[in-house]
Amino acid sequence: MGRVTALAFAARGANVVAADVAVAAGEETVALIGQAGGSARFVATDVSNGPAVRRAVQTAFDTFGGLDCAVNAAAIEIETAPLADCDEETFDRLVAVNLRSVFLCLKHEIKAMLAQGRGGAIVNIASTNSFRSQPNQAGYTATKHGVLGLTRAAAVDYAAAGIRINAVCPGAIETPILLGAIEARERDPRRSPADSACSAGSAGPTRSPKRCCGCAPMRQASPSDTRSPSTVATSPAKPSARTARRPGDAGPEVQRHRQGLPGSPEKREDA
Ligand SMILES: NC(=O)c1ccc[n+]([C@@H]2O[C@H](COP(=O)([O-])OP(=O)(O)OC[C@H]3O[C@@H](n4cnc5c(N)ncnc54)[C@H](O)[C@@H]3O)[C@@H](O)[C@H]2O)c1
DSSP states (O other): OHHHHHHHHHHTTOOEEEEESOHHHHHHHHHHHHHTTOOEEEEEOOTTOHHHHHHHHHHHHHHHSOOOEEEEOOOOOOOOSOGGGOOHHHHHHHIIIIIIHHHHHHHHHHHHHHHHTSOEEEEEEOOGGGTOOOTTOHHHHHHHHHHHHHHHHHHHHHGGGTEEEEEEEEOOBOSHHHHHHHHHHHHOTTSOGGGGGTTHHHHOSOBOHHHHHOSOTTOOOOTTOOOOOEEEEOOTTSOOEEEOOOOOOOOHHHHHHHTTSSSOGGGOOOO
């Protein structure tokens, strides 16, 4: 989703700094932007590391003269078992990469935007797990609840400075984080029986990253907007929250999981 978002920004004329711990993939994203006629720079960044995040933000200043928008999308999902079987290292890693990272990114992005004095917009990618859990995702769910908490707190703190801070809460999107988590759980004999409903079942139909993130970056959610298959949690600058859903295309991994479900996820009415 980070790549699709970066490409969408670049397509609309933004200069992009792509920051990721995955160097080859990050450089590929920058190359794709360049091939499309855009301008981008990659910075190898572990988002759980404060100085590294500060460097990435500084790169936006040094290379492109400032920072107006930021999307904080990096995360991992490495759990394969119910809470009591989740080891401390796994939980700590989830908190570092999924939650501490958002704190660090917000901190440095907000400081940069305040220094510029012309406001800005920040979007954190949370999850439907920010509102409810799914089997074998206690740590991930806790971090995604935390991302909403940070988003709400920061939005209140900086609305007066003209910095809009929102969260997008996707359902199941066919990306490496989802497919990797499903496959890892399939291999783990400790997983709970409820895991047959994991990911696809509780989160609803899966969608492609482009359908989730390819829409106009940073636009505000409007009541008539049904393009984004996500919940959008908005800052006080525009208080509203809604969910828009539509059927998506399920990939083979997720379809396999659906076969164990008592009913089709599409028939669910949860949102
Ligand atoms: N795919 C889904 O079904 C789904 C559903 C809800 C929410 N989300 C959220 O959407 C966001 C984007 O995920 P995605 O689906 O594109 O997954 P993805 O695995 O394709 O992307 C995650 C990215 O985070 C990067 N990353 C991991 N650890 C990092 C670290 N320490 N420092 C810097 N970068 C790091 C990875 O290299 C990868 O590029 C995540 O926050 C995820 O939790 C995804």
